[in-house]
Amino acid sequence: MAGSMVAKEKMGFIGLGSMGHGMAKNVVEKGFPLTIMGHRNRAPVEDLIKRGAVEAKSLAEVAERSTIVCLCVTGSTEVEAIVRGPNGLKATLKPGSIVVDCSSSDPTSTTALAAELQAAGIAFADAPLSRTPKEAWEGTLDTMVGADDAVFARLQPVLQTFAARIVHVGGIGDGHRMKLLNNFLSLGYGALYAEALALADRVGISAKRFDSVVRGGRMDCGFYQTFMRFTLEGDREAHKFTLGNAFKDLRYLESMADKIGLVNGVGNAVKNAYATAVAAGGADDYVPMLPSYIDRLNGKKTS
Numbered sequence: 001m002a003g004s005m006v007a008k009e010k011m012g013f014i015g016l017g018s019m020g021h022g023m024a025k026n027v028v029e030k031g032f033p034l035t036i037m038g039h040r041n042r043a044p045v046e047d048l049i050k051r052g053a054v055e056a057k058s059l060a061e062v063a064e065r066s067t068i069v070c071l072c073v074t075g076s077t078e079v080e081a082i083v084r085g086p087n088g089l090k091a092t093l094k095p096g097s098i099v100v101d102c103s104s105s106d107p108t109s110t111t112a113l114a115a116e117l118q119a120a121g122i123a124f125a126d127a128p129l130s131r132t133p134k135e136a137w138e139g140t141l142d143t144m145v146g147a148d149d150a151v152f153a154r155l156q157p158v159l160q161t162f163a164a165r166i167v168h169v170g171g172i173g174d175g176h177r178m179k180l181l182n183n184f185l186s187l188g189y190g191a192l193y194a195e196a197l198a199l200a201d202r203v204g205i206s207a208k209r210f211d212s213v214v215r216g217g218r219m220d221c222g223f224y225q226t227f228m229r230f231t232l233e234g235d236r237e238a239h240k241f242t243l244g245n246a247f248k249d250l251r252y253l254e255s256m257a258d259k260i261g262l263v264n265g266v267g268n269a270v271k272n273a274y275a276t277a278v279a280a281g282g283a284d285d286y287v288p289m290l291p292s293y294i295d296r297l298n299g300k301k302t303s
Contacts, residue, residue, distance in 0.1 A: 010032070011067075013035070014070070015103070016044040023161075023162040024036060033054075037055075062089075068100060068154070069093065069098070069100070074103065078103070095120065099125075100125045105252070107252075114173070123148075125175070126145070127144070132240060143166050144175045145166065145175050147171070187270055189221075198294040243277045243283055243287060247283070
């Protein structure tokens with residue numbers, strides 16, 4: 001990473017949750033001046049201040065101190081409020097700045113926000129993430145980026161602080177489109193695993209025996225392994241992606257398919273698997289806990 005780039009760009013970061021905290025930690029520790037938005041959870045804020053970040057009390061203050069602002073929030077509703085609010089980034093960032101949305105957002109919203117910001121002289125990029133908070137902390141996330149070539153070139157040194165694999169997939173919105181496709185695959189696997197495990201249990205095949213066949217075979221993969229760590233070991237921290245976030249991303253996928261008139265029956269079936277769990281009160285549980293909701297749907301009480 002060129003020292004001149006580190007000196008040139010001043011970073012802002014909004015969204016210090018389980019992913020954002022680790023990302024922001026890497027940004028500041030690898031040489032970028034960092035301004036963070038105050039957060040109701042004080043632990044990550046205080047940790048980042050100790051590492052050299054400055055806390056801002058308002059979006060306007062983040063904008064004043066930054067040339068690039070990273071957003072890592074729940075989804076498009078939150079991103080729109082941050083950008084469009086009366087004192088939001090569109091109204092307060094200097095022309096020539098960049099907003100980079102690392103959230104999993106709706107591409108329709110992404111392209112609309114990008115057009116509004118462009119009219120104000122502000123660039124936009126979508127750089128959603130893959131992997132887990134562990135990789136965020138280690139600086140080894142994957143990111144798929146939608147941006148024009150000049151914006152991508154400016155962003156690369158920043159992205160390299162927290163991502164080991166950076167793929168420039170196309171123009172604005174393509175990062176979020178690809179993220180939804182990627183999550184459709186992973187969450188589709190999760191829905192299949194959950195139903196297969198519930199069925200296996202009902203026909204007398206334990207999760208351990210199930211795993212002895214799948215693990216190391218052609219159907220094994222990294223997602224399967226983190227998913228099964230909860231089932232086999234009770235490790236709640238193995239795959240910290242909530243059922244509520246899964247349901248949200250699958251609704252965005254459905255919206256993307258609807259926009260072009262694509263029949264996506266499998267996507268709807270996967271979405272409904274997560275909708276069932278969320279309707280049963282599981283929004284804050286993690287994806288590997290989905291089998292218990294399948295059991296509950298079928299009349300089996302779980303502890």
